[in-house]
Amino acid sequence: MIWLYLYPFVFISEDLDNFLFYNSLIFKRICFKKNTILVSIVKQLQDIDQLYSVKIHVKDLEDVHLLNFVETIQALGLGDIIEGNLEKPLIMPPVLNLQKSAERLKEHKVPIGENILSYLHEVSIYVSGTCLFNCPDCQDRYKQYLCCTKSADVLDPALLKNFLFSTYYTGAAITLSGGNIFQYKGLEDILSILEGIDAIHTLVSDWRNIPEDLRLLSRIRKESFRLKILVNELADVSSIIAIAQKIKNLQIKQCWEIGITSFPEYEDAEILGEQLSGLVDDVTIRPFYTGENIDFFEECIFIDQEELDNIELDKQGVFALQALNTNNFGKITILSDGNVYANVNEKPLGHIQDPIKEMLCEELEKGTSWRRTRYDLEPCSQCRYKLICPSPSNYELAIGKNNLCHINPL
Ligand code: SF4
Structure with a gap:
């Protein structure tokens, strides 16, 4: 035996x-x-x-x-x-200890709100929606990844300040987006509040909305901010490089994100990425699903066996996938009309004036974003790879299919 x-x-x-x-x-x-x-x-x-x-x-x-x-x-x-006839070995299998999960807390009548603010680590805020450009899919891109978008609303700076003070000590990193954020009246005041919050904050802007006059940016504390510059439409490479050079001269951290929808765009983006690489901190190529480029997505986004075979997740990483959506957890978005979302594709959690703790508790308890895991979605819940497969992203929502993979053809 x-x-x-x-x-x-x-x-x-x-x-x-x-x-x-x-x-x-x-x-x-x-x-x-x-x-x-x-x-x-x-x-x-x-x-x-x-x-x-x-x-x-x-x-x-x-x-x-x-x-x-x-x-x-x-x-x-x-x-x-x-x-041989030896004693049975006693080994504790890896079981997720939901010590702090919403269920456990409720069971023991611990108010969930007690530590809820400590979960908040990223807040994206759309301050205003004005922009002179007309990028294709402007109303859809921000629903797939953090990107600027146009709207008629402007976030009341007084409400925004109150919100920032209410989350000041969480240390959550703030991302400001718009429209053209540089036209937002309260921007300078808001930046000086953000300087006091111990995190690296991000200003998101299409490259064409970066102002000629960069005095405002040269006044901010360099360690507290980075610019995330979007290339929503690829054109005029020399102007793009000139802007990157100008920002580098100011010693402001800059990462660039180039949106693409097809293989030819991917090739152009790669060339631009190489040209930018000596000037900027990071370049990301970000695919956008237009509704008509599923073939491109199947080839470049859908996960395949080789990728699954190369995933390296430690114990905590496996547990995290079981309990949380690792893309969404701890993040909220406030749109310029003041509505607050755990995910902009879902219903709002409330309004910027509502108590933040209550909104976060609602999401942790009943929400569909922070806890959207493959364990609860068909057909992934029936697949052995849900153990290590990355949490579902917004691409699944845009495409209307939970399994963006070549493993399960359903
Ligand atoms: S079916 Fe779901 S869990 Fe399985 S590999 Fe595909 S996406 Fe991952």
Whole structure:
């Protein structure tokens, strides 16, 4: 008789036909095809009361599938065996301890609001919507990634100041976007408040809205801010480079984001990225789903087997995917009409004047953004890779499909 046991950093996931074993210490993974004997063994391993070990009779190892399973577990550092009539090994399987989850807090009547502000780490604020340009898809891009957008509203600077003071000590990083944020009347005052908040704040602007006169930017504390400059429409490369050079001369951190919708645009963006790379801190190429470029997305965004095989997540990373949407958690957006969102694709949580704690509690308890995981979405909930597959993003919402992957064709 032998004891087969798994190490406490090994996770098991499954779907209809396969088990996935994942070693969160050295990021190794392996799939086993299900059969009657493996199903019975793994079921016992998954039973938390069995403490991650299972008794196997030596005679059962004559089954070549079982023998191969045991040997693979050992070879990949997923677990080991103890031979002979020895005591059962006691190992704690990795189980998410929802000590602080909304359920647990409610169960013990701890007010959820108590620490809720500590979860807030990023607030994107659209201050005003004026802009002279007419980028295609201006009304849709910001719903897929943080991008400027036009609107007729202007956020009341007094309300914005009150909001900033109410979250001042959370240290949440603030991102200001618009329209053309440089035309926002209260901008200078707001920047001086942000300077006091201990975080790196971001000003988002299309490159054409960066003002000629950069005196305002040269007055801000350089360590507290960075510019995120968008190229929504690729044109006039020499003007783009000139702006990047001018900002570099002011020693302001700048990252650039080039929006693309197709492969030819991707190639142009790569060339521009290379030209910018010596001048700026970072260049990102950001695909945008237009509703008509699904082929492009299938090729460049959909996750494939190779990417899944290269994901490196530690134990906390796996737990985070089980409980939270790691793209959305801790983030809110305030649009220029004052509405507050956990995700701009969902219903607002409230208005900038409403108590922030209540809005965040509502999202943590019942919301559909901070806790939107693959465990609750079809068909991912039926897929073994939900264990390591990145949290769903806004692209899933734009495309109307939860699984942007080449694994599950449904
Ligand atoms: S997107 Fe969903 S179905 Fe596809 S691999 Fe990830 S978890 Fe599986």
